[in-house]
Amino acid sequence: MNDIKILIVEDEPIIAEDIAALIERNDFVVSAIVYTKENALQELQTNLPDLVLLDINLNGEMDGLLIAEKINEQFNIPFIFITSYSDKSTLEKAKYTEPSGYIVKPFNEGGLYSTLEIALYNHAQKNKLKFPPLSLQKINKNLQDLVSEREFTLLELIYEGKTNKQIAEMLFISLNTVKKHINNTYLKLDANSRASAIACLRRLMTNK
Amino acid sequence: MNDIKILIVEDEPIIAEDIAALIERNDFVVSAIVYTKENALQELQTNLPDLVLLDINLNGEMDGLLIAEKINEQFNIPFIFITSYSDKSTLEKAKYTEPSGYIVKPFNEGGLYSTLEIALYNHAQKNKLKFPPLSLQKINKNLQDLVSEREFTLLELIYEGKTNKQIAEMLFISLNTVKKHINNTYLKLDANSRASAIACLRRLMTNK
DNA sequence: TTTTAAATCACCCCTAAGGGTAATTATATT
DNA sequence: AATATAATTACCCTTAGGGGTGATTTAAAA
Numbered sequence A, B: 001m002n003d004i005k006i007l008i009v010e011d012e013p014i015i016a017e018d019i020a021a022l023i024e025r026n027d028f029v030v031s032a033i034v035y036t037k038e039n040a041l042q043e044l045q046t047n048l049p050d051l052v053l054l055d056i057n058l059n060g061e062m063d064g065l066l067i068a069e070k071i072n073e074q075f076n077i078p079f080i081f082i083t084s085y086s087d088k089s090t091l092e093k094a095k096y097t098e099p100s101g102y103i104v105k106p107f108n109e110g111g112l113y114s115t116l117e118i119a120l121y122n123h124a125q126k127n128k129l130k131f132p133p134l135s136l137q138k139i140n141k142n143l144q145d146l147v148s149e150r151e152f153t154l155l156e157l158i159y160e161g162k163t164n165k166q167i168a169e170m171l172f173i174s175l176n177t178v179k180k181h182i183n184n185t186y187l188k189l190d191a192n193s194r195a196s197a198i199a200c201l202r203r204l205m206t207n208k
Numbered sequence C: 001t002t003t004t005a006a007a008t009c010a011c012c013c014c015t016a017a018g019g020g021t022a023a024t025t026a027t028a029t030t
Numbered sequence D: 001a002a003t004a005t006a007a008t009t010a011c012c013c014t015t016a017g018g019g020g021t022g023a024t025t026t027a028a029a030a
Helices: A013-025 A037-046 A063-074 A088-095 A109-129 A136-141 A149-159 A164-171 A175-189 A194-206 B013-025 B037-046 B063-074 B088-095 B109-129 B136-141 B149-159 B164-171 B175-189 B194-206
Strands: A005-009 A029-034 A051-054 A079-083 A101-104 B005-009 B029-034 B051-054 B079-083 B101-104
Touching: A005 A013, A005 A037, A013 A029, A013 A109, A029 A037, A037 A063, A051 A063, A051 A109, A063 A079, A063 A088, A079 A088, A079 A109, A088 A101, A088 B109, A101 A109, A101 B109, A109 B088, A109 B101, A136 A149, A136 A194, A136 B063, A149 A164, A149 A175, A149 A194, A149 B194, A164 A175, A175 A194, A194 B149, A194 B194, B005 B013, B005 B037, B013 B029, B013 B109, B029 B037, B037 B063, B051 B063, B051 B109, B063 B079, B063 B088, B079 B088, B079 B109, B088 B101, B101 B109, B136 B149, B136 B194, B149 B164, B149 B175, B149 B194, B164 B175, B175 B194
Parallel strands: A005 A029, A005 A051, A051 A079, A079 A101, B005 B029, B005 B051, B051 B079, B079 B101
Antiparallel strands: none
16 A cells, blocks of 8 residues: 555654544554654654654653654654744754654644645655756856856756767757857856866855 | 845735744844735845745735745745645645745744744755765765775866866876876776766766 | 847867876785 | 785877857847
8 A cells, every 4th residue: 555654753642642633634644653762763663654743742851852863864754843842942952853844732734734745745855856957047146147048058968978079969050069159158157177167067056 | 144034925914914023033034025926026036035934825826836936946045835725736736846844824933933943954954965075985886896985086076177187286196197097987987078977976976 | 220149150279188008016805 | 925906107199178269140139
């Protein structure tokens, strides 16, 4: 089955049941409900869920944070904090664990469901995040002399490691034209070789 | 000043003011409050904030989604949806824009503040993930003929756009040695130029 | 209408870069 | 002690790539 399994870590049984009911109403599966850190870690080892809903405070201790760290170290799944505490000190500690969401009680059904869906989707997309495609807008945002669309097309091919000859053939233009375009682009990027142009592009894409 | 500027896009003035007050209570700065898609886009162009709070429905249209797409295309800032709609159809569309958060009205102060903090922190971390530094381990993981540490050092310099001459000077070795190392590395990477080697490295770094 | 800008192409020059072969030194590994 | 492996260097050859100038065509902007 293709169901999405969610682990609930919450020491107040009434709230845990409440969350569980909500989850199942929305076509997810509750893989387990646990009340302690130990059981949570056990459950992660034996029956890894697709996502974890984590109460930060378990029986007076901030064990939720420790569980979050463990998830980051060992498992590649998203987790969402559900807690009554929204004070800056708690939040500060929580945010360093990079949770997919942070829900403050009392929460509403729509809010939890939305956060779940988005956490799952964003986590799935996270792998694609590395080495994003080039964007003309982002490149030009940091340039005084703008790169044209045509030049950008050539840049993408250079970025993919193509030679001038290959580019000429792919775009049905002469080798001279390719060289001319690239030369013009180098002036705009302040580059003087393919490799330096690529390094420059990487910089422009990140420097927001 | 180092203040974090937040743009509020919300067509109901009362709610917008409510959010604004909350934001300022928590030491953020409201860069502007706008009520329409046009003004939002204008504001993004002229006074880019650090984060955007977005109502999905603006005057009956789902303009918030369009704004979200625009932000993804052109700007490198996080955004959070704040909306009354948590139906699956709306959420489905919203999640494809990869928002940093999705808050369903009525929201509580702690919930919004936490989501803000986490969105900002996670986004900052996310940028570090983009164009990650090269890792010898990851590169070799997918190669039969392994790249040596020395060769990796040279690869890093090529990746940064350095010329052979520059590399020779930086490493206090002869130009011939540089060429030899690079040639050997090309054989391992199945590359035949700097640009193709860089493209190859990108591939090896992502193929996990 | 005139002018500006982008895309196209040609021709020249020249260096950086890539390909091949071979040799030496040092450092591990067996 | 013998043997790989990596790092270092030299020399040769060839070409792809980068720099400069100039010209034509087309489309958009003034």
